[in-house]
Amino acid sequence: MMREVEQVLETDHMKTSFHTEEGSVEVINDISLSVSEGETLAIVGESGSGKSVSALSILRLLDNKGKVTGGNIWFNGQNLTDINKEEMRNIRGRDISMIFQDPMTSLDPVYTIGDQIIEAIQIHENLGKEEYYKRALELLRLVGLPDAKNRMNSFPHQLSGGQRQRVMIAIALSCRPKLLIADEPTTALDVTVQAQIMKLLKQLQMELGTSILLVTHDLGVVAEMADRVAVIYAGQVVEQTDVKTLFFSPSHPYTEALLKSIPRLEGDLKQKLEPIKGSIPNLTDLPSGCRFHPRCPYVSEKCEQEEPPTFLAGSNQRSKCWLNDPSFSDQVAASELNQETNDQVVNQIDIIPPNKKERLLNIRNVKKHYPIKQGIFARAKGNIRAVDSISFDIYRGETLGLVGESGCGKSTLGRLIAGLINLTDGKVTFDGYDLSAVDPKTMKKLRKRMQFVFQDPYSSLNPRMRIFDIIAEPLEVHDIAKGQSKTKRIIELLELVGLSQKQIQKYPHQLSGGQKQRIVIARALATDPDLVICDEAVSSLDVSVQAQILNLLKELQEKMNLSFLFISHDLSVVKYIANRISVMYLGEIVEIAETQELFHQPLHPYTKALISAAPVLNPLNKPERIELKGDVPSPSNPPSGCPFHTRCPEVMDICRREKPELREINGRKVSCHLH
Structure with missing residues (x-):
């Protein structure tokens, strides 16, 4: 069935159901959306609201248990609900393509990048061998992948996250589709890479006239990318308007x-x-x-x-x-x-300023180098400098934010401080104790005063243990409470993180993402720690749950005088939670400053670039981006002089020759020849 074309895509009262053990469940209920030529429509909402299912319903990529059970899906005047699987397969990839959320699971690890792009073209177009190669190479250059010719022979694991996402975009654009569905295309990417991907999508949209259906929970990306927005809640569109009005x-x-x-x-x-x-x-x-x-x-x-x-x-x-x-x-x-x-x-509501007179953690010239070996018994051929001579302090009651791009060494540094991995060199002093020199008995006592909250609550909790046993474990390990006092302590911890004792007998899979992260925090607080290291503790959470956890951490800090090392790539989150911020690049600290000072007047060019790349929740305020050249250099072969000089927009001759020291300037520290 065909009709006169008014929109590139229009869903008319679309309904999608899944068959479960409890019967048929309607996941999408009466959704009506439309996308015009060259327009970007964003679909937003919390996890479980039906955003991705809506996109998969349009492409008819639901598994065997899912089915579009009502309404119509009009694409270019054709009703996609009326056509057979073969006809839909011809449209999918050629006229409508999709960028999936995780490029690492979407790309085949055993095929080269070039082969995977060529395969996408071969399905829909009959060209000569040289023409396939030429088209694939053009696509890699179009999406801005550096050294495109050599990258044709690379495998997915040899590329960075941002490069893999560019390859996914190249595959999606391989047949010049009229509609591009992008499902969380910037999730888990650094702000610099996210800014590059958003700019790339907008440029390609202008050049090719492609319409975009953007599925995301990041409203900063929506403010910058979208023309119109549809807000979905529990399988229904609850609001639809232009981005400025929203x-x-x-x-x-x-x-x-x-x-x-x-x-x-x-x-x-x-x-x-x-x-x-x-x-x-x-x-x-x-x-x-x-x-x-x-x-x-x-x-x-x-x-x-x-x-x-x-x-x-x-x-x-x-x-x-x-x-x-x-x-x-x-x-x-x-x-x-x-x-x-x-x-x-x-x-x-006001924030109690931290007491900076008492230093809790002192790290000096800390290094972590991993030897490069080509075999188990082979000699090391150099080192990967994951962390290279870092020094800073954390005071009681303070939150120190640690920011930087993926691969700069943030998580490695957190694990070094917690004693989860051994130092190559340097010194970590916690409350006056040199952690590398204390005996095992003393280390056990100190370890209970330092706790770690990992990024993924799903992998942090044992799925075979009930919540009671999960929180009880550190109490038993450190012999803190037994019997009735242990049960009482667990109930207190649950109440402290905003949960009820009804959760005690549940398993992790019976809790929401936010509840799981609260359990991880309750477990970390069980030993009455002085320092909690949070490694991307809210990056995988919805904005509503993220707000709960951030408020909770602030409240707990005020009640218990806790200190936090808060590791994140989300600058808006770090600005909200941290008193001071350390900026890390290629295993080194390049700037440390009070939060307000850092955002008001950043000194290091890298800090300026990070802040300029962060999306702003205002569609009328388009930030002027500082575009960084190339990728982060390899820590196994860092550049001479300043490690940032290969990407710095303000590079000078001295930057290539001499490495700048981390110097104090008006109460803050910066490592740059400009200062």
Whole structure:
């Protein structure tokens, strides 16, 4: 069935169901979206809201248990729900292509990059062998992959995360599709690489006229990339409008709550984030009425009883909320009153400045070098300088942020401090004890005062242990509590991180991502530590859950006078949580400063580039990016002189010859010949 083309893509009341042991579950309910030629439509919402399922439904890439059960999917005038699998296979990749979230799992590890791009072209086009190679090479150059000719023979594991994502974009563009579906294309990428990918997608869109359906939970990316936005909650579109209206005048409480839960680079350090209470409902047990009403601050009896239709909230704004019903004026007035009260509460919150007089952690000239060997018994042929002569302090009650691109040595440094890996050289002193010189008995006592919160709560918790046993383990190892006192302590820890004792007998898979991370934090706090090392502790969480965890860490710091080393690549998160920030590049510290100073007046060119690359939650404010040349050099063969000079936009002759020292300038430290 064909019809007159009005949009490149239009889903008309699309419904998708999955067959489960409990019966058929409707995951997508009545979703209507449209994308015009050359336009970018962003789909946003928390994990489990139905963003990715919507994209996979359009491409008919659902597994055997999933099926589009209602509505129509119009692409270029053709109804995709009416065509057979062979016809859909011809459209998929040629006319509609997709960039998947994780390029490492999407690329075949046993085939070269060139072969994988050529394969994508061969499926849809009949060309000569030389033409296939030429087209693949052109695509790699188009997406800005350095040394494209040699990269044709590289395997996925030989490329960085940003380079792999560029290859995925090249494959997606191999047949010049009319519609590109990008599912979280910048998730887990460094801010510098993320900025490059966003710029690349916009350039390609202008050159090729491609329409983009962008699936993401990063509203900073939405502000920069999107023309229009659809907000999805529990399988339904709750708001749809242009990007400017969404950020400055959201009409649905869920959209408003998402925007309030995100730390902002341009935000006030004293302002507390407002997390969304509760979680997305189970689709097998949906609440009556509006699906968002159990979490909504403006809920009324009508919201609990009747599901709202989609109202016209503005000239180009639709919202599935009773607040937009013209006859609902009393409730609108109540909502405005609630909003005013919320703002007052936020402004009353202040941050207690840390006591910097007592130094808790002192690291001096710390190094971690890994020998390069070609065989088990072979001689080392050089070293990988993962951490190279780093020095800094952490004071009691302080949070020190540690930022830098992937591969710069942040996580390695955290593990060195915690004693999880051995030093090559240098000294780590914790509360006056030299950790490399203490006996095992003393080290065990000190270890309970230093705890680690890892990035992934899923792999940090034993799936075969109940929550009680997970939290009890460090209490037993360090002989802190037994019997009834142990149970009492576990309940106290659960309450401390905002969970109830009902969670005690559950297994990790029965908890949400945010609850799992809270359990990891409760376990870390079980030994009453003085220092907690958080390694990307919120990077895998939704913005609403991220806000809960960040607020929790701040509250715990105030209650317990905790010190944190907070490792992250998200600058807005680091700005919100940290008192001071250390910037790391290629195994070295290049700048240390108070948070406010660092963001107000960065001194090192690398710091300036990192801050300029961070997305801003304002579609009217397009930051002027400082584009870094090339990739991070190999730590096995770092450049002479300043390690940053190969990418620095302000490089001088002296930078290539002499390595700058980390010098103190007006209470802060910077390693740069410019200062």
